[in-house]
Amino acid sequence: MTRDLRICFVGDSFVAGVGDPRCLGWAGRLAARAHADGQPLTSYNLGVRRQTSSDILGRWLGECDQRLRDGDDRRVVLSLGVNDTTHADGRPRVGPEESAANLALMLDQAASRGWPVLVVAPPPVDDAGQNARTAALDERFAEICGDASVPYLSVHQALRDSAVWMHEVRVGDGAHPGAAGYDVLAELLAPGWLRWLAG
Amino acid sequence: MTRDLRICFVGDSFVAGVGDPRCLGWAGRLAARAHADGQPLTSYNLGVRRQTSSDILGRWLGECDQRLRDGDDRRVVLSLGVNDTTHADGRPRVGPEESAANLALMLDQAASRGWPVLVVAPPPVDDAGQNARTAALDERFAEICGDASVPYLSVHQALRDSAVWMHEVRVGDGAHPGAAGYDVLAELLAPGWLRWLAG
Numbered sequence: 001m002t003r004d005l006r007i008c009f010v011g012d013s014f015v016a017g018v019g020d021p022r023c024l025g026w027a028g029r030l031a032a033r034a035h036a037d038g039q040p041l042t043s044y045n046l047g048v049r050r051q052t053s054s055d056i057l058g059r060w061l062g063e064c065d066q067r068l069r070d071g072d073d074r075r076v077v078l079s080l081g082v083n084d085t086t087h088a089d090g091r092p093r094v095g096p097e098e099s100a101a102n103l104a105l106m107l108d109q110a111a112s113r114g115w116p117v118l119v120v121a122p123p124p125v126d127d128a129g130q131n132a133r134t135a136a137l138d139e140r141f142a143e144i145c146g147d148a149s150v151p152y153l154s155v156h157q158a159l160r161d162s163a164v165w166m167h168e169v170r171v172g173d174g175a176h177p178g179a180a181g182y183d184v185l186a187e188l189l190a191p192g193w194l195r196w197l198a199g
Numbered sequence: 200m201t202r203d204l205r206i207c208f209v210g211d212s213f214v215a216g217v218g219d220p221r222c223l224g225w226a227g228r229l230a231a232r233a234h235a236d237g238q239p240l241t242s243y244n245l246g247v248r249r250q251t252s253s254d255i256l257g258r259w260l261g262e263c264d265q266r267l268r269d270g271d272d273r274r275v276v277l278s279l280g281v282n283d284t285t286h287a288d289g290r291p292r293v294g295p296e297e298s299a300a301n302l303a304l305m306l307d308q309a310a311s312r313g314w315p316v317l318v319v320a321p322p323p324v325d326d327a328g329q330n331a332r333t334a335a336l337d338e339r340f341a342e343i344c345g346d347a348s349v350p351y352l353s354v355h356q357a358l359r360d361s362a363v364w365m366h367e368v369r370v371g372d373g374a375h376p377g378a379a380g381y382d383v384l385a386e387l388l389a390p391g392w393l394r395w396l397a398g
Contacts, residue, residue, distance in 0.1 A: 018241055021234040023227045035220040042217055045244055048266055059265055066258055067247055 005041040005197075006071035007031070008064045011056060011079040014123055015047025019168075019176030026120075027077070029186035030193045039197060042071065052083045052094045053102035061109055068115065076115045078106060081122035081141065082175070085133040092133060100140045107148045118196045119145050120189060121156045124166070126174045131160065153192045159185065204240040204396075205270035206230070207263045209255060210278035213322055214246025218367075218375030225319075226276070228385035229392045238396060241270065251282045251293045252301035260308055267314065275314045277305060280321035280340065281374070284332040291332060299339045306347045317395045318344050319388060320355045323365070324374040330359065352391045358384065 009015050009027040017025020024032065031043040044067045046060065068074040080103070084094035094102070103119070110117045121138050124131045138156040145152035159165045164184050168177035177185075208214050208226040216224020223231065230242040243266045245259065267273040279302070283293035293301070302318070309316045320337050323330045337355040344351035358364045363383050367376035376384075 013241075016241065016243065019239075021231065021239070023223065023230040023234065023242060028222045028227070031222040032220065035222065040218075040220070042212075042215065042248060043222060044215065044247070048243070049241060050269060051265075055265075063262065066250075066254075070249060 002038075002040060003073045004071040005034075005039065005073045005075070006044070006068055007041055007075045007077060008044045008046050008067055009077045009079075010046045010060045010064065011120075012047055012051050012081075012083055013049040013176060014082065015079050016045060016049060017047070017182060018049060019172050020179055020182050022179050022182075024182065026182050026185040026189060029182060030077075030189060033186070033190055033193070034197060037194065047079075050083055051080075053080045053099045053106075054094055055083075056080050057102045057106060060106065061113075064113075064115070068113075074115055075117070076110055077118045077120060078103075078110075079120035079122065081137050082125065082130075082134060085122070085130050085137060087130070096133075096137055096140060099137055100144055103141055104144050104148070107144070107150055111148070116196075116199075117150050118193070119150055119152045121152065121154050123185065124156060124160045124169075126166070126170045151192060151196055153189050155185065155188045158188050201237075201239060202272045203270040204233075204238065204272045204274070205243070205267055206240055206274045206276060207243045207245050207266055208276045208278075209245045209259045209263065210319075211246055211250050211255070211280075211282055212248040212375060213281065214278050215244060215248060216246070216381065217248060218371050219378055219381050221378050221381075223381070225381050225384040225388060228381060229276075229388060232385070232389055232392070233396060236393065246278075249282055250279075252279045252298045252305075253293050254282075255279050256301045256305060259305065260312075263312075263314070267312075273314055274316070275309055276317045276319060277302075277309075278319035278321065280336050281324065281329075281333060284321070284329050284336060286329070295332075295336055295339060298336055299343060302340055303343050303347070306343070306349055310347070315395075315398075316349050317392070318349055318351045320351065320353050322384065323355060323359045323368075325365070325369045326373070350391060350395055352388050354384065354387045357387050
């Protein structure tokens with residue numbers, strides 16, 4: 001008898017899989033991978049374009065409460081931050097202190113609900129300046145997750161080193177890859193994802 | 200230059216694609232079909248298991264408001280009703296009058312936001328009594344959509360006639376098909392979907 005597993009994938013446009021002609025994104029690829037590995041699950045994709053960590057903080061709990069009522073193993077995968085480090089009027093849309101506080105608060109809220117969390121790093125885009133800011137945030141996020149004993153999949157640098165990811169982002173809209181880029185990201189995440197599901 | 204198209208798929212577990220090992224459901228298949236036809240889109244899946252039309256009415260507008268802020272063509276695909284006709288304590292969880300009123304109200308709300316809507320019929324499950332109730336609701340829904348000049352894709356009977364759909368539902372959990380069943384449903388919907396997208 002397999003458990004009744006329900007997982008919400010919460011975050012931004014990368015979570016939503018924007019740009020993927022297969023309409024799966026990395027979240028859909030990981031969910032399908034779990035099915036293929038003999039662990040069916042109900043997955044809900046709650047990624048929203050343009051949303052910063054502050055935007056996500058404002059909606060995520062209500063949306064997950066709607067979806068994580070039933071089932072005997074309820075979990076959350078969280079990925080955010082790229083829209084925080086986007087510059088608007090010469091400043092990040094959300095500063096690093098606030099981004100860090102938002103993530104820490106979300107981890108607290110999840111813990112209070114009893115939902116195990118897996119955090120996925122914000123990926124790089126086609127903008128070296130923004131990537132430097134995101135890489136700094138990536139380190140902060142890793143620390144926050146470490147302090148909260150929440151697994152953090154730190155794929156930011158690996159994606160910067162991926163010719164496929166960086167090429168698809170560049171020839172796309174400057175931020176999102178196509179199907180091959182999402183394949184790369186899902187492959188990077190798969191070991192940590194399967195380890196977390198088994199835990 | 201293609202338009203920036205954003206679509207929310209709102210409804211129940213069939214919208215969410217429960218049971219599909221490919222993790223696309225019919226909504227993901229239709230979105231991928233649009234991409235393949237040269238119309239990329241941002242699709243958001245807002246299907247939630249066990250939810251009746253009353254449950255969906257309570258959350259759908261807030262969730263769509265989060266997702267349909269940007270873009271120059273913002274739309275909604277709606278499919279609900281199967282959980283209304285489920286019996287609890289010998290009565291439908293939501294009676295047909297209330298189901299009809301809920302749908303009519305949602306169509307009004309969408310019109311007030313300026314969102315074009317496409318409605319997809321509630322599919323059959325492995326329970327003849329419930330299917331009879333759902334078929335009656337299907338007729339009501341068709342009338343309501345006709346009155347509101349909203350296209351309604353009436354696939355309920357075609358799915359009852361589909362050996363693939365009914366077999367997968369029966370050998371599955373009694374309600375949801377697997378990948379082949381969702382293929383069948385997506386194929387039935389594709390002509391109406393593409394016509395609506397072009398309109």
